[in-house]
Amino acid sequence: MAVRDFLAAAVQLTSTSDPEANFSAAEEQIDLAARRGAELIGLPENFAFIGEPEQRLAIAPALADQASQFLITMARRYQVVILGGGFPVPVGDGAHTWQRAQLVGRDGQILASYDKIHLFDVDLPDGSSYRESSSFTPGSTLPPVVDVPGLCRVGVSICYDVRFPELYRHLVGAGAELLMIPAAFTAFTGKDHWQVLLQARAIENTAYVLAPAQTGSDGGRRFSHGHSMVIDPWGTVLADAGVSQGAAVAPVDLDHLARIRSQMPCLQHRRTTVF
Template sequence: MKSYLAAALQMTSLPDLKKNLVQAEELIDLAVRQGAELVTLPENFSFLGEEQEKLVHAEAIAQASEKFLKTMAQRFQITILGGGFPVPVGNGKVYNTALLVGPNGEELARYEKVHLFDVNLPDGNTYEESSTVLAGMRMPPVYPSKELGNLGLSVCYDVRFPELYRHLSQMGAEVLFVPAAFTAYTGKDHWQVLLQARAIENTCYVIAPAQTGRHYSMRQTHGHAMIVDPWGAVLADAGDQPGAAIAAIEPSRLEQVRRQMPSLQHRVFV
């Protein structure tokens, strides 16, 4: 693992596939111009609209999203994470799929979100992700990159389930991805503290690209894409506008924190 710059991109995705991919490309270009070698896109980066509309166009969204990620990775010679897009599985449902792609355009890892956001919030909004999404059945993978470190995948609502990240750390993860479209209501209270907790308890870097702003009439997201170091320090925060949180991933910092706070070695219940 070497020292390198990573980017957590922040988007305001819409119910418009073409516009979203144009926005994503512009932000990728921005991040690469600043030196990022690892670029991460948020959940729903290619489409964020009504659930039924997503289902109608799922096949086209899936094909375009995967092609886009592979094209961008090759064009800019970067490793890229597409934090979540629908992939049809039949029976009228999709997997919410995160895809990690290498600089040669090759698929490195794929994860189908296992925790689905079925919640009635106090602000009156109801979310029922399981109405259109089939939960993944496999624990998320850790992709071992010689240059970028061991990369652990997750998606959004997963961040509330610490056992998933403990699994990733047990599998050797050094960098945790948490691409999200966190609601504005929950984000203001929970987003940053959950990311910091996952970083601290697993002594890992956390890279969390995010959605921000209003996407359609009933959907508003929190923003604040960020990168957190293994001590829990927020290294970069994209605020509430589209843009990028960019920070250095330093193996020496990872080693220092794990040496000073060897909690992973002190676990009693495994």
């Protein structure tokens, strides 16, 4: 039986093209979050590597194993449930990787893996262009919902997914109580869209949102928005990590979730299926 409340942490990092430095920075924040009592910890997208596609493709075979083993080691060492929000996994063609999120239980068991299905191919008004599809392959299956022993039912997603509300309807329809949205949101789009999208996903699905994020510059041309957040099912921002490395830590209260779903039962009022 799940506890009725627990602390969750959305870790905020400034990852670079140096995986070992990234793992060290991530462990520092995991350690701090665990000391504060967090039992569920999310790491952002690209927690293990941010850099040029050529380097990512070259190191992906080794990095995929290293990142997964890192998550297993951290979960066991700190006795927490950890989501690694996205790391490259080779497709096999030498030119593309999947972007994989992995949820790991306290005992080091991999509870779920999800390969990002929505790829960010966008030309922004500030002149920045992003073509994830040039070196990433989209996943072929919808993200999972995991009944995490002792905590709650967790739905997994990654970054650009947040702009596709139907994906979160799927997750909530499959029983999700908490939506994890690890990201490396650009500074340009993040200033206007990040928080409002996260609050919308929380409100329309009456679910908690845990959104770990990248912040600052990776040393290249990319600047990330930061503002890792924990948001409750009413849309209230419970914690915001700002723009520095650190973590947003807040309680997830399943009794609070049940009250909001009872007071605002919009999930029971959906009629689109009858048309």
